[in-house]
Structure formats: structure tokens, C-alpha cells
Amino acid sequence: MSGGTPCYKMLDVLCPMHVVLDQSGKIGFAGPTAKKLLPGRSLVGLGFLDIFEIKRPHAIETFEALRQKTGMKLHLRFRDPPHRELKGVLMEGPETGQVIVNLSFGISVADAVRDYKLTSADFAATDLTIEMLYLVEAKSAAMEASRQLNVRLQGARVEAEAQALTDTLTGLKNRRAMDQALEGLVASGESFAAMLIDLDYFKAVNDTLGHAAGDFVLGQVASIMLRETRTRDTVARVGGDEFVLLLREIDDASQAERIARRIINLLSEPMIFEGARCKISASAGTAMSRDYKIVSADQMLVDADLALYQSKKNGRGRHTFYAADLLQPPAEEPAPEIGAPASKQA
Template sequence: MTCNDTLARLLARLCPMHIVVDDTGVIRRAGPTLQKLRPDHPMPGQRFLDLFELTRPRRTCRFDDLLASGESKLNVTFRTAPHTALKGHIVPLPGCAVIDLSFGISLIDAVRDYALSSADFAPTSLATELLYLVEAKSAVMGEYGQLSRRLQAARVSAEEQAFTDTLTGLKNRRAMDHVLARKAGGGIPYSVMHIDLDFFKQVNDTLGHAAGDHVLQQVARILVEETRHEDTVARVGGDEFVIVFDDLTDRPRLRRIGQRLIDRLQQPMQFRGRPCAISASIGIAPSVEQPLSTPAGLLRLADLALYDAKHAGRSTLCFAAPRSGTRTACPPGAEVDETQGGCPPG
């Protein structure tokens, strides 16, 4: 190995961003890291001032003027994109000059733009220390990001559990209260339907609580199937359910929905080969018919209408009468006077 080869290896190791330029300004050798910045265009053979624009010292157009200026500090910028700015020192030697370049404060941007690592810098360079700090910061931020995502997922899960009935998957009483609270002053009409299961206690007493849980899950499925995505279906008690219908106050439509629910729920549900027979009583209160009622008050009116339906014989729905506060029960098959909100006498 010749002395020149040894010197070249030494420069590549200790100054991986060096350039050896002859006295005519032509690059004869470039360090491995510097060449990595322009991998498709070998630097040896190019003129230094064709590759770089001098910003310090200024007003220097020829390489021999640069050497004659006696200036040792350089600021240069690549003439082609990306226009990375570099700082450097030039050391004139007989027949050539060695220029050692660095990124300065733009090191982090350069590492990102050129995918550099600590192996691209001299072992004693402060750049390696900074890169270690950046890598450590990235690792910490990565861990922090994962922790933050886990905490966010846990928070969402906890909120969902707090607002979800675990047995049926429906909203719970707390969630329904939040939905009704948002209705106050919202300006969008809505209706509240209160549903109570008839004969549910007999199912629990005769077939056990497993059968009762099965019935509640089937009821939840039917309620979801008979309502829209924008409606809120909640289990608010052992065998009590509430549906909040968004922007739906039309009595005929509400009555049809309620009657479908009654028809479906009175069909026996099979549990381990044995029928579970229940029915449903329903109370309904549209907001437009109770303009002075709060959401909680409307729920109370639907609850009172539900008890009237119970007293009328079960498997029945009842509307809260407009304004007056009295209710009229609607037995199955009865013709309803929709304008008066009740069933005809007799």
C-alpha cells in the first residue's frame, strides 16, 4: 500500500466529508459521506466551483483566487437540489488543497434528507453525540407515542364500558341521560318510547336467570333491528328499555314501530328447547306534543303512559296526551284517533 493510499484511507476515516482539490480546482478525491450526498454523480473529476457555490468568502469566482485569499473558513452550498449548506476549512498543500466540510447546525435536517447514521461521521465528531441524543429522543418519543395510544384506547374502552350495558350491548341509563341532556335546547324534535317487558319475572322464576339473560339479549337484538342507526336504544333497568327517536314525532309511524315491537316480542323465544313467553307494554311521548317539557319531563310522561298501557291489559302501547297530561291506552286492534291522541270510547 502506497503512502497516498494510506493517506486516503486516513482521510476517509477521520474526515469522511473531505475533498482533495488540485491547484486547478478539480476534485480528485471525495470522502465517503460527502459522496453519499450525491450518489448518482461521482465528485472526482468535477470542478469544485461547478459543484458548490461559495457564500464565504464572497466575490471569489476562481479556485486559485480562493487559495490566494488566505481564507481558511468556507461556507458553501450545493448548486443542485437539494441545496444543502455546508461549512468547511481549506488547507492548502503543495499542488493541492484539502477541504473538510460539515453540516453545522443543519445536521439533523441532513441526517433526515440523506438517511445518514453515526457510521457516516468520524468517531470523535460531536455529530455522533448529537445523533445518539436524537436516536434516544426518537426512541423515547416512540415509546411515549405507544403509551399515549394505549392510554387513549383504554380511555375509549372505559368510556364505552361506562355507557354500555354489558349484558345486551345496548346503551345504559347513564348514556341515555347524556343523550336526553343534549336534547335540551337542541331544536330538533324527538320522541321517547318506554318499554317494559310483561311476564319477565315468570321466565326467571321458572327457567332461571340464564333464560332471563337470553331473553334480554334477544329483546335487545329486536329493538336494534326495528330502529334506525341514529336512534338511541338503552336498557335502563332489569327489564325496562328506552328508545329515543331522533327527528321522529309522527304518531302513525311511532305507533307502527311500537306495534311491530309488541308483535315480535310476544313470539315465544326458545332457550335450550323450552319456550320463554313474554310481551311488552309501551309508553310514547313525542316532544312536539309537550313543548314545555324538559327531556327528563318527557321521559316521565312516557313512563306514566307506560303504566297506563300496563293497566289497559298489557301487550299495549299508549301515547301521552298532548298538553293535558292525561293518557289514553290503545288496546291491540283499536282504531286510534291520531288527532286526539287516544282511543275512541267504548
């Protein structure tokens, strides 16, 4: 039995998933797609009924019984795992005693295409499976395009949300982000400190050296504050030269004092912008959550602002903790609110 004859070349094109059986029921030739059904093994030389179990029609145990089913639709499956089920039709071959069985995957073709890594070249050109493969490929391409679009949209959404919570000049958190973080800390019940820091003499930098110098100073201030706090803390710019630090898991006032003192000392050092000295200082006020029976975000900010006012009143460049005996600012010089410039000399 030769697969090189015109007859078998024709079968390779018209029904590439066929096998040719000899008089004993052994496979003498397999089409190009049929050869892929047993990865790593050759079908040629194997008994057809040794490989396949005939499910319908029933009671087919011998090749002679199979030969009697010429023209009938067969339901069969591999005897070995994974027992893939196939459809088939059997016809007499051109040579004496030959039987040709044309196989197909039926409705499981999509799984078979995936498992055997088949392409449109593995099916007859007129096989409807070709159309299905085109549809599957189109669907896969559409799903991949949709997935990539969703990834881009998700990335754009995340970026937009990050921008909405970021101060564009310094890269610090903005007022909105600070409010969210503060509410989260209050809800969590953990001990924390809310520290307000206001720059002293910052207006003089803008007035004498210009806004470019002022922007430079704000960038330096942001860098110092980030460096002197921990990654789990929140550092936010909430006004022109006003900042809020939310220091997490702090129950000891001395920890907050050390952080405030380091920042104040560093900010008192002159900053050089294009050869010019930018001289500022900083005042700070802190409220500790441990000092409240019921912690309120708004009240802590008000009290920290009062402590900040006291630092300015006492000469600037210093840090004060809120205490109940702190004097309220006089009516003609009200304590600054978060987001509005604090009272200062310049």
C-alpha cells in the first residue's frame, strides 16, 4: 500500500484525517492530520481496533464486523487516555480488501485543535472546521485586543487616580489624599500623630528671588520631609507652604518630637538656587491621637493648627504639642486654617 499514489494524494487533500486499513485491519497508511492523533507514535502498523473502541454501532469487536458497517456513521474513541471521542465513516478502498476510514472530531473540534496544535492546513479546504477556526482566531484576536484595551484603561484609571491624589509641584500627597489617609487612621483605631508644618519667611523668597526659587524651595522641603519620615507615613502639601505629616503607629510623643526637630533643623539650613541663598525656617504643631477619648479627624487638625500657632507665637522655628491649656489666638489674628496661609512675618 503506497501513500505516494495519486489516489492517496487525493485523500490527503480531500480528507486529511483518514486512515487506510489492510485486509487484516491494520493501518497501512494515515493522512497528514491523522498522523498527529498519537503524538510521538506512528499509527501505521497498528490494529485499528487495538487503538479505537467502537461505541456505536454496538457489538463491534472484530475487523470483519467493522467491515460490515460500510457507509455507516461510527462513534469511536481512543482506548488509551485521554479517551478522545471521534466520529468516522468507513468505505471500501480501491484495492482488494482495503477499508478507508475518514475521521473527524465532531463537536469537540475546538479542544482537539488546541490539544493537537492544529491549523487550517490540517483540514480539507471545504471543511466547515476552517470557518470555525477563522471564527475562533477572530474571537481570540478580539479578546486579546479587548484585554489589552482593558489593561490600558486600568493603567490610565490608576494613573488618573494617582494624579488626583498628588500635588503636581512637589509629588507629595495633596489635601484630598491626606483627608483619606487621616480618616483611615481614625477608623483603624491605631495611635498616630498629626503634625502641621508651616514654612516661615517663604513669602520673602518668592518676593525677592521669584516664583522659580519658591518652587525650588518647595521641592527641597518635600525631599527633606520624605527623607525624615517612614514610607508608611503620609506627607502632604495642603496649601502654598503648608504641610501635614501623619505619623503612623506613634504613641510616644518623643518620637514625634524627634521627627519634628530633625525637619526643622534641616529646613533652617540655607538652600542655594542659582547662586542665591534661600533662607527659610519652619514651625510645627502636633496633635496625638492617644490624647482623645473619641478621635476626630477635624478636631485633631484644629488642635494641631492651634499648636502650630503657638510655635509661631513663641518665635518660629520650633515645635509644639497641642495641650488643652494652649491659649486661643486673639480675634484680630485668628489661627490659620488648613489650606490657608498661616500668620507669619513674611
